[in-house]
Amino acid sequence: MLLTIEDLTKTFPGTVALDGVCFDLRAGEVHALLGENGAGKSTLVKCLTGVHARDSGTIWLEGKEISPASTLEAQEAGIGTVYQEVNLLPNLTVAENLTFGRQPTRFGMVSGRKMRAEAEAMLAGYGLDHVNVTRELGTYSVAVQQIVAIARAVALSGKVLILDEPTASLDARETETLFQVVRGLRERGLGIVFISHFLDQVFEISDRLTVLRNGRHITTADTAGMDRLELIHHMLGHELEEAEGRRRHRQGGVERLQVRGLARRGKIEPFDLTVREGEVIGLAGLLGSGRTETADVLFGRTPPDRGDATDADGPIDLRTPRTAIAAGFGYAPEDRKTDGVIADLSVRENIALALQARRGWTKPIPRAEQRRLANDYIRRLDIRTPGAEKAVGDLSGGNQQKVVLARWLAMNPRFLILDEPTRGIDVGAHAEILKLIGELTAQGMSILLISSEFDELIAASDRVIVVRDRRHVSELVGEEIETGRIIDAIAAHENGEGAMTP
Numbered sequence: 001m002l003l004t005i006e007d008l009t010k011t012f013p014g015t016v017a018l019d020g021v022c023f024d025l026r027a028g029e030v031h032a033l034l035g036e037n038g039a040g041k042s043t044l045v046k047c048l049t050g051v052h053a054r055d056s057g058t059i060w061l062e063g064k065e066i067s068p069a070s071t072l073e074a075q076e077a078g079i080g081t082v083y084q085e086v087n088l089l090p091n092l093t094v095a096e097n098l099t100f101g102r103q104p105t106r107f108g109m110v111s112g113r114k115m116r117a118e119a120e121a122m123l124a125g126y127g128l129d130h131v132n133v134t135r136e137l138g139t140y141s142v143a144v145q146q147i148v149a150i151a152r153a154v155a156l157s158g159k160v161l162i163l164d165e166p167t168a169s170l171d172a173r174e175t176e177t178l179f180q181v182v183r184g185l186r187e188r189g190l191g192i193v194f195i196s197h198f199l200d201q202v203f204e205i206s207d208r209l210t211v212l213r214n215g216r217h218i219t220t221a222d223t224a225g226m227d228r229l230e231l232i233h234h235m236l237g238h239e240l241e242e243a244e245g246r247r248r249h250r251q252g253g254v255e256r257l258q259v260r261g262l263a264r265r266g267k268i269e270p271f272d273l274t275v276r277e278g279e280v281i282g283l284a285g286l287l288g289s290g291r292t293e294t295a296d297v298l299f300g301r302t303p304p305d306r307g308d309a310t311d312a313d314g315p316i317d318l319r320t321p322r323t324a325i326a327a328g329f330g331y332a333p334e335d336r337k338t339d340g341v342i343a344d345l346s347v348r349e350n351i352a353l354a355l356q357a358r359r360g361w362t363k364p365i366p367r368a369e370q371r372r373l374a375n376d377y378i379r380r381l382d383i384r385t386p387g388a389e390k391a392v393g394d395l396s397g398g399n400q401q402k403v404v405l406a407r408w409l410a411m412n413p414r415f416l417i418l419d420e421p422t423r424g425i426d427v428g429a430h431a432e433i434l435k436l437i438g439e440l441t442a443q444g445m446s447i448l449l450i451s452s453e454f455d456e457l458i459a460a461s462d463r464v465i466v467v468r469d470r471r472h473v474s475e476l477v478g479e480e481i482e483t484g485r486i487i488d489a490i491a492a493h494e495n496g497e498g499a500m501t502p
């Protein structure tokens, strides 16, 4: 066995995050680590790599007991970790990112050429031949950055590679590239721990899997012999609520909002959009196609430089988020790290935040009302927290995501934009959120749903708009909404059918 963890326990004030967990990893395998939001996956990784001190438990690497007290010590022992949010420095070059801290003496006074050669050697075999190592890392896609981070981790550590939700912000093509890299490393004999909420990916890439639930080890098994429903049962401790299947498409309905020729040069070409009461409009497209840009101009995050919008009462101002909120818009963005939660504030404060901003800071929302709101959403979204007063930074990644969602729901907007609302959210909560979308729209809320998961778009949308090369290129309605047609529209070439934009 390459790595063995025995009887690992870790408690935080008020929470038993890990309760006597065992885990082992073979050389040359991909081992998926699964469980609901808050199950303890990231905590296991952090105890293993010295980010957190464990309360008790033993770790063996290649038969030798180790006890890393920092990520550096873990790296030196042979264990490297790559998180979803790439922890490299975007303003440094690719080469600098790959080599910093590695060989201090040789690189104390580095010759650029040497560093460059070193970096190129490190990247060999990762399929990044098109990457210029002297360019800033930040100029490349998240996928490339992710692979650079892996190359660095492998070069530094070389035995165990831990990937904590590495694919959460990658599209299908990028995920495939990443998987090729992972397979290559498996062949070289590395042991790889893969954490993800995408079960399809787990079945595609992993050899074995381990499920945690409420900080306890539930099962370890060969992936090939595991049935999908059985796996979900292990994760949730109960069956997945019978999915309601596909939404009954609404058509017609009162027009609530008209957008005409809205655009921002370099971001999104002019588009029209009519939003009806209680409808879900899906936005499909590849990463970088213009989906988020569409949301950004609608919400004034990127002020539009042409076009206008009206509702039943006349023109509305979408030039800034403040005016968009005043017009009844809400926007739960994708990137919870930069746009999302304020880690030091409590769950209650984070949820009340946007509502407070809308009412104005001079009219504070009474505590009791804040508490009621927070507890309501903790229950509805099943946010795993000891209570409303817990600092959000102490929640697991997926539960932080739910807090962001709750904040915008609490404002009860007329038109809510959700950018990848289920990324990083476990299968159980995933179904809950889709159900909630159904309830909210039944009460009249209109929703713009951006998602990379076709199943989700198909299940939830009344209409799907396909975005490609920063244009809205086609619209599917009702029964037309199916995977094949969405893919065709995404993949179609520029010539051929014209764009639907003015």
Ligand SMILES: Nc1ncnc2c1ncn2[C@@H]1O[C@H](COP(=O)(O)OP(=O)(O)OP(=O)(O)O)[C@@H](O)[C@H]1O
Pocket: 012, 013, 015, 016, 017, 035, 036, 037, 038, 039, 040, 041, 042, 043, 044, 384, 385, 393, 394, 395, 396, 397, 398, 399, 424
């Ligand atoms: N720094 C911390 N302080 C207090 N509690 C914490 C801290 N980090 C994690 N926890 C708690 O430990 C438990 C396990 O969290 P962990 O982040 O390991 O979950 P996870 O399985 O990675 O979930 P997700 O899928 O949402 O990322 C949660 O209840 C969480 O609130």
Ligand SMILES: [Mg+2]
Pocket: 041, 042, 043, 396, 397, 398
């Ligand atoms: Mg986690």
